[in-house]
Amino acid sequence: MKAPVIDLHRPNRPGAAVGLLALVVGIVALIAAMQYRDALKEQGEALDEREATIAKQEAKFHVISNAHRESGDARMAQLMAQQRYATEPARDLIEGGWHQNIALLSLDFVTASRQINMQFETRSVQEAISYADWLQAQPGAESVAIKRQIQKPGPPAPSVETSLQVTWKAFVARPVAASAVAAAASASAASAASAASAASPASAAPAASQARPQASHAAHPSGARR
């Protein structure tokens, strides 16, 4: 049996044990909560530290990638400007297509807009147009426009004056092996054409020069151009 406790010194009052127990439990709970809070704080600090290291690494990678993208390197900027404003692709284009029946009157490289403004004279319209077509077919040319074409009934010989505007591509990814093959092909074509040029005069081969201007310009004798 649970016996009742009657104390007339403190009548009708609950025992102190419950209150003391509640106090102790409260203190224990408080301590536990504070320790749990400390543990959470430690976890948070560890996470912060980890995040800081990751941020540091990211900053490093960012610096590296920025160095690749746009660095403050003057030499690199100079090289890039040289590449951007280089006239070599344009000159390659002109040199590759020229032959002796073409007389260049003026040649103007505008590197800022990557344009060649050129005027040249040929004996016939077909030669001029085939030259323009050849230029158009090159991978290094972006666009070719014939601006003006005049026939001149000159006293020495009738000729056609053509003004041409070519826009070239700044960087053409041209494979090395392909260019070597092209060089070999042009060399063999030159030898074949030199054999053929002995038989036929230069002025009488407009069809051949239309099809392959590079081959035909090699075939013409050097004295043809005036």
Added chain:
Amino acid sequence: MSRWSDHLEALRSVAKKRPKLNAPSIKTPAFMSRTTIWIDGRHARTFGGAPMPLSSANDVAAALKAIETLAPKPANLGLHALRVVVGAPFARYHALPWQPLPKPQDWVAAARVQAVQMGAGTEAWRYAVTDGAWEQGRLAAAISEALCASIERLCKTRKLQLLGIEPAYTFAMQKHAARIRDGAIAIVALEETERDAAIAHIGLRRGGGWTAFIALPVTRTREGALDGVLRDAFALCADTPPERRYVIGPGGPGGPDARERWSADAALVEWLPAPWDAAT
């Protein structure tokens, strides 16, 4: 069954051989002491001490004077505790029928009403009510206010720690709580006033609550006086006799003959030694 009871007997013999915790072999330090004083209408005594008769019977002033002589006078500072167990004429009990009152102090008014109905005098009493479950009757105990206040004043002046002023009935019941099985039971606390006279406090319980309480005098004019008193009490208070009867009475070391003095039919009651008589 028999093996189990044998086992229980063996355990009990072992427990008897084991020295008790409050045995005098364990010495308490000088700065600590603990005194329990028994007081009833005829005499006062400390537990384990000789009874000291009061100068005038059933008198609060005489009782207080006896307590003052018995209470320790600590020479040095320390933790000196005093507990007073109050017996028959100074402590009264009431069984309160169920009322929907949640707190024990709400029941005090009902206890006062019952005391007035039973013919209490004009003097002030201090009431305490047990706490219990809902829809169960409560037991109220009352001790005269003058005795309580003067005991508290005494403890304050002598720098004693007052552990409690407890009525004898609940004190004894608390000591024997492990032996008492609840149910429809009667718990009797027998307080000897004279050699041949006693007061029987009879409390009746049913279903975990108090149903009735009555205090009757017992005189040992013939054999089995307590049985007759219990029969009267059950006839007065309860419609059906209780299943078990526990009597907390003078027994102590000389148990069997003490209980035969009061009760002829020992098979009907379970006799428990009173804590205030256990040491004598």
